[in-house]
């Protein structure tokens with residue numbers, strides 16, 4: 907019951923999966939979030955689409971949190 911796992915997924919997050927990609931890489935960059943999560947293998951550039959649940963299950967660790975200088979939440983005028 908550790909609440910270490912951050913369920914927040916941000917575009918630009920770099921995550922590590924439990925199983926490495928066949929190319930040998932195990933780090934992925936989040937390209938898109940929502941109902942489906944699109945990630946790209948940092949090693950070979952392959953794009954993979956996962957639903958949120960599968961993504962969270964595969965994710966082993968957050969390598970680096972996306973630094974979002976501008977969040978598109980109620981900022982336009």
Ligand SMILES: [Zn+2]
Pocket residue numbers: 927928929930931947948949950951952
């Ligand atoms: Zn790969």
